[in-house]
Amino acid sequence: MQHLDEGTIHSWLDGALSADEAAQVEAHVTECPLCAAAVAEARGFIAASSRILTALDHVPRGVVPAAPAAARWYNRAAWRAAAAVLVVAVGSLVVLRNGGNNAPGFSTMEEPDSAPILTPLPPIIVQSNPSRRTPIGSPQLIAPSSEKGRVKSAASDTSVAAVQTLAAPAPAAAYSGNPLAATQRSAPARANNALTGQVAGASTEKPAAPTGNAAPRIQLRGAVSAASQATVQSPVAQVTAQEIAKERLLLKVVGSPRMLGAKVTLYEIAPGDTVTLTEPMNVPLESVVTTSAGGAVAMSAGGAQADARRSATKTAVAPPARVDAAIAGAPEVVNGVTTISWVDSATGNVLKLSGRMSAARLQEIRIRIEWERAAAKKNP
C-alpha cells in the first residue's frame, strides 16, 4: 500500500472508512513509521481544532462579534439614565396613543437628576431597516467617536439624541407598525437587549392608584414587562457571559390544535417548554359581568409582576402568585400542569394558560401574550 494522504488519514480517524479500508490503513500504519507520524500529527490537529472551536462558545449575547463583559458601553450611568427616560417616553407614548386620561403614573424615576427631561415623543416612524443585529445605540450614533472616555463625558449631550434613536426600535416592538416585528418575534427581544437591564433596574413601577381606564396601563406594563422579559437575563445586568441564565422569553407559536368550541395556541418559550393558551370561541355570559373586576385583576397582576421583577431575582416570587390567586381565581394544578385563567379585557373572554411551571411564571408569559396580541391588533 502506498503512503497515506491526509484525507484518508482523517477519514480513518473519523471512522468514515469502510471496514475493509480501515483494516488496510491500520495494517499499513503499523508498518510504516512515516505514516504513523502523519497519523500522530493528524490526531494533534483534530484535538487542537476541537479545542479552538470550543473557545468560540464563550460568546455573550447581542454583540457582533464577542466583546468583553466588563467594557460594555451600555452599562454606563448616563446610558442607564437615558434608558430610564426612554421608559417614560415610551410609556407616555403608549398612554397617549390609547387616549389615556392622565399622566402615565410614573411619578418618579430612579435617577431624575442625571436624565434630561424629555417631552413625549411624536409618533415615531418605525425604522425601515431595524437590523436586529445592530446593538442599540450602535457606535455610529455617538457623535464624536466610539472611544469610551468620550462617551462618558459626552453622554449627557448625546443621551437625548441616543434616546430618540433608542426609542425607535422600542416602539417598533410595541406597535408592530413594522411588518417585520410580527414575523420576527425575537427582533424586539434583540432590539431591547441593551435596555432590558436598565428597564428592569431603572423603571419604578409603583402600582399607582387606578386613574382612567385600566387598559392603557396594562399595555404599558406589558410593553415594559415585555421589554424586560424579552431578555430577562441580558448580559447588561450581569457580570460575565457565563452567569447569564438561559431564560429568554420567545413567544413562538408551535401549534394550533383544533378543539371544539375553543381556540388553542401553543407557544414554545424554551426548548421543550410549551404553554397552551385556550380561548373559548363563544363569549360566556358570566365574563361580561366580571370585566371590570378583570380589568383590576390584570392591573394588579401587572403591578405585582413589576414588583417581582424589580427585586431582580430570576425565580418567581411567591407573593404575586398569592395576590393573583386571591383575585383572579386560584391557579389549578393538575398532574404537574399549572393553569391560570383571567378575563381578556378586550373580548371579555376567559382565557386559560397552562404549562409545566409556576403560576407566577405563567403570569409573566400571559403578560407577554397580552402585549403581543394588543400589538397585533393595532396592525392586523
Next chain:
Amino acid sequence: MTDVDRLFRTYNAALVRYLTRRLGDRDWAEEVAQETFVRALRQTSIQNERAWLFAVATNLVRDEARKDMRRRKHLALLAEQERETMVEPEETTLERAQEAAIARKAVDALAERDRLALLMREEGLDYNEIAEALQLSPGSVGTTLSRARRRLVESYEALQKGREEREKNAAS
C-alpha cells in the same frame, strides 16, 4: 407532518452551537435556528433530518451574510476597537475573551466550505451528512476536514504567537 417538537429537542442545542460558532453571536444563532425549525414545520417529512437541518441553517446564514456583509464589517471593526480600549479587565473572562477573539479570527480565515464542514463535524455529523448538507461528494469530505483542521490550528498558533510578541514588545 414532521414532529418538530422532537426535532427541536434533539437538534436545537447542536444547531445553536454550530451557528454560534459560525456567526460569533448567540442571539443571531438562536434566531437562525428558530427559523430553521419553522421551515421544518412546512415539510411533510424529512429524510436525513440532521443533514437537512444543518443544510437549511447554513443556507439561511449564507443568504443573510450576503445582505449584511458591509454592516457587519463596520461593526466588527468597532467591536475590535472596543476590545482594545477595555477599561477594567476581569480575571477569567479576559483570558477567555482573548482566546475567543483569536479563535474567531482563525476560524474566519478558513474558506467557507472548510469552515462549515469542520463545524458540522464538531457537532457529530458523519461524512455522509456533511456531504449532503454541503453538496459535496462523500469522498472529498476527508480532504476538506484535514485541510480545515490543519489551517485552523496553524492560523491560531500564528495569531497567538503574534499576540505574545506584541505583549512582549509592549512590556519591554
